[in-house]
Amino acid sequence: MELFILLIAMGVGATATMDLWALLQRRTFGIPSLDYALVGRWLGHMPKGRFVHDTIAAAPPVSGEKAIGWIAHYLIGVAFAGILLLLGGAAWVARPNLGLALGVGLLTVAAPFFLMQPAMGFGVAASRLPNPHIARLRGLMTHLIFGAGLFGSAWLATQAF
Numbered sequence: 001m002e003l004f005i006l007l008i009a010m011g012v013g014a015t016a017t018m019d020l021w022a023l024l025q026r027r028t029f030g031i032p033s034l035d036y037a038l039v040g041r042w043l044g045h046m047p048k049g050r051f052v053h054d055t056i057a058a059a060p061p062v063s064g065e066k067a068i069g070w071i072a073h074y075l076i077g078v079a080f081a082g083i084l085l086l087l088g089g090a091a092w093v094a095r096p097n098l099g100l101a102l103g104v105g106l107l108t109v110a111a112p113f114f115l116m117q118p119a120m121g122f123g124v125a126a127s128r129l130p131n132p133h134i135a136r137l138r139g140l141m142t143h144l145i146f147g148a149g150l151f152g153s154a155w156l157a158t159q160a161f
Helices: 002-029 036-048 065-094 098-108 110-119 132-160
Strands: none
Touching: 002 065, 002 132, 036 065, 036 110, 065 098, 065 132, 098 110, 098 132, 110 132
16 A cells, blocks of 8 residues: 555656646746647547547547646656656665666656657657757656656655655
């Protein structure tokens, strides 16, 4: 049970850290963040058999897409935390280290680069966006922040147990 609670704490904590990073970037530098309603729209079209879009923004809206997107965002964060727990095992849980957490954070960028972005019409690793190199750099930074959030959340959670 403690491991399950740690998993939830790590996933939610790391995802919230990533969201705080996005908020900081938006308020400080005017950098827009991902609209999770588009993620919800993409997921909402899947039961209808539509997995790939020319551009997800042009796809018909789905009822509840914003909530679907945000819930999926946090569930994916918990699933990614599970990868860290699988790789690190009990030894990592007992003594969390930043290196493995950052490595897993970088590993998780594969999901948007090679699954979500192509399926939503943005191309592999944002290749169809106007400035793909900037989108890639932002994605890498965001997922490093996620990795740091995994470490910080695990460290805080292990202090509580």
